[in-house]
Amino acid sequence: MTVTNPTDPFPSRTRALAAEVARLRGWHGNDPARAGDLADALTALTAHRLMGHAYAEAAADAQEALALAAKAVAAAGPLGPYTPVPDAARLATAATHLAVLQSAMGLDEAAGRTLEAALTLQAEVRPLTEALSARTRTWQLLVRARAALSSGDGAGANALADAAASRLDRAEAESYLPMDVQRLLAVVRWAAGLPDQAVLHGLGALEEHQALIAGRLDGRPSDALVERLLEPVAAYAEVADQLVQRGDADLAVVVRRRLLALVEPHAPTLVPAARAGLAATLAAVGRPEEAGLLDVEIVPLHLPGVPSSVSWEAADETDPAGRDRFLAVMNELAGRAHGWWAEAAQQEAVARESAHADLDRRAAERRVAAERAAQQAELDRAAAERAAAEEAEANRLAEQERQRQEQADRIAAKRARRERKAAYEQEAERREIERLAAQRSDKRRSE
Numbered sequence: 001m002t003v004t005n006p007t008d009p010f011p012s013r014t015r016a017l018a019a020e021v022a023r024l025r026g027w028h029g030n031d032p033a034r035a036g037d038l039a040d041a042l043t044a045l046t047a048h049r050l051m052g053h054a055y056a057e058a059a060a061d062a063q064e065a066l067a068l069a070a071k072a073v074a075a076a077g078p079l080g081p082y083t084p085v086p087d088a089a090r091l092a093t094a095a096t097h098l099a100v101l102q103s104a105m106g107l108d109e110a111a112g113r114t115l116e117a118a119l120t121l122q123a124e125v126r127p128l129t130e131a132l133s134a135r136t137r138t139w140q141l142l143v144r145a146r147a148a149l150s151s152g153d154g155a156g157a158n159a160l161a162d163a164a165a166s167r168l169d170r171a172e173a174e175s176y177l178p179m180d181v182q183r184l185l186a187v188v189r190w191a192a193g194l195p196d197q198a199v200l201h202g203l204g205a206l207e208e209h210q211a212l213i214a215g216r217l218d219g220r221p222s223d224a225l226v227e228r229l230l231e232p233v234a235a236y237a238e239v240a241d242q243l244v245q246r247g248d249a250d251l252a253v254v255v256r257r258r259l260l261a262l263v264e265p266h267a268p269t270l271v272p273a274a275r276a277g278l279a280a281t282l283a284a285v286g287r288p289e290e291a292g293l294l295d296v297e298i299v300p301l302h303l304p305g306v307p308s309s310v311s312w313e314a315a316d317e318t319d320p321a322g323r324d325r326f327l328a329v330m331n332e333l334a335g336r337a338h339g340w341w342a343e344a345a346q347q348e349a350v351a352r353e354s355a356h357a358d359l360d361r362r363a364a365e366r367r368v369a370a371e372r373a374a375q376q377a378e379l380d381r382a383a384a385e386r387a388a389a390e391e392a393e394a395n396r397l398a399e400q401e402r403q404r405q406e407q408a409d410r411i412a413a414k415r416a417r418r419e420r421k422a423a424y425e426q427e428a429e430r431r432e433i434e435r436l437a438a439q440r441s442d443k444r445r446s447e
Contacts, residue, residue, distance in 0.1 A: 008216060008221075008222070008225050010048075010052050010225075010228065011222075011224065011225075013048060014045070014048060014049065014054075017041070017044055017045040017048055018045060020041045020044075020045075021038070021041045021042055021045055021061070024037050024038040024041050025038055035068045035071050035072050035075075036068070036069075036072040036086075036087065036090065038068055039065050039068035039069045039072060039090055039094065040090060042061050042062075042064055042065035042068065042094075043065045043069070043090065043093050043094050043097060045058075045061055046058045046061045046062045046065055046094075046097045047093075047097065047135065047136075049061075050097060050100055050101070050139075051135075051175040051176060051177060052175075052176065052228055053104075053176050053228065053231045053232060054228065055101055055104050055105070058097070058101060059101055062094065062097045062098045062101055063098065065094040065097065066091070066094040066095055066097075066098055068094075069087070069090045069091040069093075069094040069095075070091060072087050072090065072091075073087045073088065073090075073091050079121070079124070080124055080125075081124055081125060081126070083121075083124075083125050085125060085127050085128055085131050086131075088121055088122075088125040088128045088131075089128055089131045089132055091118070091121060092118040092121050092122055092128060092132060092136070093118075093132065093133070093136050095114055095115065095117050095118035095121075096115060096118055096136050096139050096140050096143070097139075098114050099111040099112070099114040099115040099118070099139075099140075099143045100139050100142070100143060102114060103142070103143045103146050103147075108143075108146045108147045108149075108150035109147060109150060109151070111143045111146070111147060112143065112144065112147030112150075115140060115143050115144065115147075118140065119140070134167055134168070134169040135169060135175075135177065137167050137317070138164050138167045138168050138169070138177060138181065139177075141160050141161070141163045141164035141167060141315075141317060142160075142161070142164050142180060142181065142184055144160045145157045145158075145160035145161040145164060145184055145188060146184065148160060149187065149188055149191060154188065154191045154192050154307070154310045154312075155192070155310050155311065155312035156312070156315075157188045157191065158188045158189065158191075158192050158310070158312045159312045159313060159314060159315040159318075160315055160317070161181070161184050161185050161188045162185075162314065162315065162318060162323065163314070163315040163317040163318040163319075164181050164184070165181050165185060165322075165323070165326045166318045166319040166320070166321075166322035166323040166325075166326055167317070167319055167322055168181050168322070168326065176208075176212070176232060178208045179205045179208035179209050179212070179232060179235070182201050182202070182204040182205035182208055183201075183202070183205040183232075183235050183238075185197075185198075185201035185204075186198045186199070186201040186202035186204075186205060186238070186239070186242070187238075189201055190242060190304060190306070190307075191307055192307070192309060192310045192312075193306055193307045193308050193309030193310060194309060195242065195245070195246050195306050196246070198242055199239070199242050199243060199246055199248070200330065200333060200334060200337060201330075202235070202238065202239035202242055203239060203333070203337055203340065204329075204330070204333050205235050205239070206235060206236060206239055206255070206258075207333065207336075209232060209233075209235065212229070213229045213262075216229060217229060217262075217265070217266060221266065226266045226267060230262065230263060230266065230267055230270070233259055233262060233263065233270070236255055236256070236258060236259035236262075237256075237259065237277055239255055240252045240253075240255040240256045240259070240277070240281055241281075241301060241302075241303055241304060242304065243255065244281060244284050244285060244301060244303060245303045245304060245305075245306065248341065248344075249285035249286070249348075250341070250344040250345045250347070250348040251340060251341055251344040252281055252285060253278070253281055253282060253285065253287075253344075253348055253351070254343075254344040254347055254348065256274075256277055256278040256281045257278060257351075259274050259277065259278075260274040260275060260277075260278055272296070275294050275296050276296050276297070276298075276299060278291075278294060279291040279292075279294040279296050279298050280298055280299055280300065280301045281301065282294075283298050283300070284300070284301050284303075287352070287355075289355070289359055290351075290352070290355040290359075293355060293358055293359065293362075
């Protein structure tokens with residue numbers, strides 16, 4: 001039986017928030033004035049699930065929260081500057097959550113349109129933006145950055161991604177948001193023709209993931225925990241491909257190995273793709289023999305091209321203090337990254353040595369197998385020759401016996417013919433004697 005990992009507070013927090021929603025939903029059925037309270041509970045539950053990338057579970061609640069928030073705003077009067085800030089903040093937050101869901105499904109343009117309603121509301125209700133949580137404002141900037149990138153606005157995407165990083169609240173526990181920010185920065189920096197920065201942000205995303213899962217997949221984690229903690233592992237493949245394109249062969253292979261080590265003990269369905277990705281990466285960096293040791297079909301990587309570089313100005317939403325804090329984080333990351341490259345080179349030197357030993361062992365095994373096969377073939381050939389000789393001798397003896405039997409049959413037939421002839425002649429002679437005797441007897445009687 002699978003035992004829930006005691007270090008995972010996410011399910012218990014989810015249950016508590018869902019219980020509050022259930023309690024308020026019962027009250028809301030009798031008192032429409034409590035629609036705002038239910039919407040608040042739903043937005044809290046949705047935000048919690050979005051932070052854990054539980055997108056499927058968040059979808060229905062996000063839509064219900066948006067509908068209830070809109071009703072609460074409508075009940076307070078016409079939408080405009082005098083709309084109560086708490087009601088407007090609830091509606092903007094619910095719209096942001098739905099936009100995050102759409103963006104997570106790859107519907108960046110639709111997400112941008114959904115978010116536009118929230119941004120329009122924020123423009124009309126002036127204190128509203130300041131009333132939103134740092135998390136909500138960060139999500140808004142992420143959605144806008146993805147929409148800008150989808151529309152081909154690389155400069156705008158980078159400016160908005162930087163603003164999102166400046167608004168990031170790193171104190172929130174159980175959140176993929178720091179990883180999401182770094183992952184987006186990796187994408188937009190690559191699109192801006194800045195592969196060095198893109199790779200650094202990609203490695204930062206992986207570091208955020210490693211920190212989040214540290215020690216939590218030990219023992220026998222629940223299926224739900226495994227699914228949640230491994231949900232963003234596609235980021236490892238993205239970073240590895242960027243590293244290959246940039247020429248960082250050793251670190252690219254290390255990242256691929258780390259991905260395989262993550263999924264192999266807990267997610268069998270993800271293992272074939274992880275092994276194929278490692279093999280393709282090894283082949284792409286000039287190590288095809290080692291790739292062959294994985295015994296998978298090697299499909300060439302589709303590496304991202306590096307576009308022309310672009311520049312941008314800081315977005316108005318950028319928080320200068322937050323930007324400085326994030327730059328400090330990235331400077332620390334850059335310092336650690338130098339060690340990662342050296343460590344990767346050492347690890348892969350050992351891995352290459354081990355792989356070559358394995359290749360030599362397999363080659364020796366193939367030689368021994370070939371020698372044994374040759375020996376067996378020689379034994380089989382000799383046995384076949386003996387069998388053929390024995391069969392030929394048996395055929396020769398059989399032919400001799402047939403000829404002897406035929407000769408004997410001819411002699412016997414000849415003897416039988418002589419004997420029949422002699423018997424015939426004797427019988428003829430006897431009959432002639434009897435005839436002559438009969439004639440003499442008849443002559444005497446006639447006389």
